[in-house]
Amino acid sequence: xxxxxxxxxxxxxARGLAVTLRTMTRRAATRQYPDxxxxxxxxxxxxxxxxxxxxxxxxxxxxxCPDWCIYIDSHKETVEVAGGRxxxxxxxxxxxxxxxxxxxxxxxxxxxxxxxxxxxxxFEYAEYDMADLTHERDRLREWMWTVPPPPxxxxxxxxxxxxxxxxxxxxxxxxxxxxERPAERPADRAVERxxERPAERPADRAAERxxERPADRPADRPAERxxERPR
Amino acid sequence: MSDAVEIGxxxxxxxxxxxxxxxxxxxxxxxxxxxxxxxxxxxYAGGFHGWAQLLADGxxxxxxxxxxxxxxxxxxxxxxxxxxxxxxxLALVVIPLGPGVVAASLDVGLLFALAIAGIGxxxxxxxAWASANKYSLLGGLRGAAxxxxxxxPLVLAAVSPAMAAGTLSLTGIIEAWRPxxxxxxxxxxVVFFVAGLAELRRPPFDMPVADSELVxxxxxxxxxxxxxxxxxxxxxxxxxxxxxTAVLFLGGWQGPFADQLGPVWTLAKVFALSFVVIWVxxxxxxLREDQLLRLAWLVLVPVxxxxxxxxxxxxxxxx
Numbered sequence: 217x218x219x220x221x222x223x224x225x226x227x228x229x230a231r232g233l234a235v236t237l238r239t240m241t242r243r244a245a246t247r248q249y250p251d252x253x254x255x256x257x258x259x260x261x262x263x264x265x266x267x268x269x270x271x272x273x274x275x276x277x278x279x280x281c282p283d284w285c286i287y288i289d290s291h292k293e294t295v296e297v298a299g300g301r302x303x304x305x306x307x308x309x310x311x312x313x314x315x316x317x318x319x320x321x322x323x324x325x326x327x328x329x330x331x332x333x334x335x336x337x338x339f340e341y342a343e344y345d346m347a348d349l350t351h352e353r354d355r356l357r358e359w360m361w362t363v364p365p366p367p368x369x370x371x372x373x374x375x376x377x378x379x380x381x382x383x384x385x386x387x388x389x390x391x392x393x394x395x396e397r398p399a400e401r402p403a404d405r406a407v408e409r410x411x412e413r414p415a416e417r418p419a420d421r422a423a424e425r426x427x428e429r430p431a432d433r434p435a436d437r438p439a440e441r442x443x444e445r446p447r
Numbered sequence: 448m449s450d451a452v453e454i455g456x457x458x459x460x461x462x463x464x465x466x467x468x469x470x471x472x473x474x475x476x477x478x479x480x481x482x483x484x485x486x487x488x489x490x491y492a493g494g495f496h497g498w499a500q501l502l503a504d505g506x507x508x509x510x511x512x513x514x515x516x517x518x519x520x521x522x523x524x525x526x527x528x529x530x531x532x533x534x535x536x537l538a539l540v541v542i543p544l545g546p547g548v549v550a551a552s553l554d555v556g557l558l559f560a561l562a563i564a565g566i567g568x569x570x571x572x573x574x575a576w577a578s579a580n581k582y583s584l585l586g587g588l589r590g591a592a593x594x595x596x597x598x599x600p601l602v603l604a605a606v607s608p609a610m611a612a613g614t615l616s617l618t619g620i621i622e623a624w625r626p627x628x629x630x631x632x633x634x635x636x637v638v639f640f641v642a643g644l645a646e647l648r649r650p651p652f653d654m655p656v657a658d659s660e661l662v663x664x665x666x667x668x669x670x671x672x673x674x675x676x677x678x679x680x681x682x683x684x685x686x687x688x689x690x691x692t693a694v695l696f697l698g699g700w701q702g703p704f705a706d707q708l709g710p711v712w713t714l715a716k717v718f719a720l721s722f723v724v725i726w727v728x729x730x731x732x733x734l735r736e737d738q739l740l741r742l743a744w745l746v747l748v749p750v751x752x753x754x755x756x757x758x759x760x761x762x763x764x765x766x
Contacts, residue, residue, distance in 0.1 A: 229731065233726060233730045236483040236726060236729045239485055240479065240482040240483045242485070244482060244486055244487045245485045245486070246485075246487045248487075
């Protein structure tokens, strides 16, 4: 072993000791789980809750489920309507989800057209008997109380389709249909306002500042703005 | 009559120290190692940060069945934990805690401590051979090679402060100790501490137990209380090596207000050195068998011999 190698070895040993000592002075990464509840991320997929008042027994969830772990029984009831013909209505008899099979893909929640299924972040429902992992409708209904309110909208995000459609409808109603091309303009403008302005411009300007010569700027920028505007 | 009382009190206090200090070192290892790995270690036993974890472990080990495989060499197998453990108890007897606070102040205390600590090795070899297990035997042979290699630098390094102080009495060495010896005896201290670590088969010198390749080396067949005694022997060994290093090289009880705080200084030095033992365990990977022997014969022995020359020259120059 040469002297240089020995020196290298010594620094390596010292660095190893330094790393462990530094780690010891820092806070441990341990989460004290059963004592301290974990801080789950938003939209955590813990358990599926059923809002059965919204369920129309359309069976979409059961059919789309990749594991076929949703069990639905129902029967039809005839509803007499005064002064009209009798209607038929689906009544839910059983709604069960087997969480021993469920792979938490969330497709049932995505496809439900009537917002009857929701994600709940509760995850402590382990059982000693696998059969007990099939949650029936009353238990699924109980999970509904643990469903958090939806998270707030991202202020930088695009407005929802519904908002854009409502703005369009308001424009149509307010303008009486007299403006030119009423179908396209308002929606476009709303999108433009929400996305283009904050997202693109500052970055553009910063890039401009970094690359271009300062002498060019005053002349260029108004021209650029003029070309952008009429869009 | 009063002699008997004094001897009894000393024996009891040595026994208490022998049972208490390894537990404290073990608890320190649990917590320090955990925090060095960004964990928190035991938190439940005893209520406050798992302070009673090792007591709980002891209770658990006592309750477990002590399995004795059919092929074992019965008496040797059963005797091995005691042979591994008792030498460290006896070594503690001669280690001075403070000025005048020592169970037995032998004139050849250093010789006694080194000789008696060497017997612990025999316990390991007994365990390895009597277990009738190939892993145990491999571990025992590795241990034998390692202890042959490291006993020499250990003793050579321990001779240096004895030469400097001109006595083999541990109390005498502490009384002759001066702070500048820290620099003078530094190479010997490093050699003694490293060789001591190897003697204890502590990581990074844990080739004989190497749990990832030899199951648990010579401890493979042990369970229940006998296994616990081997573990206790390991921690008692840490205490003894740390105490010997503190006494030989760090001045034992010496420090500010040594007359009143002597034992506190000794214990502080022992625990600081025990912490280093744990720290080294966490930081470094296990040495390979050839690296292990290279380090002993090509680095530690020459350094220890050089230190002896240096000590001799300086001692003569002073005198």
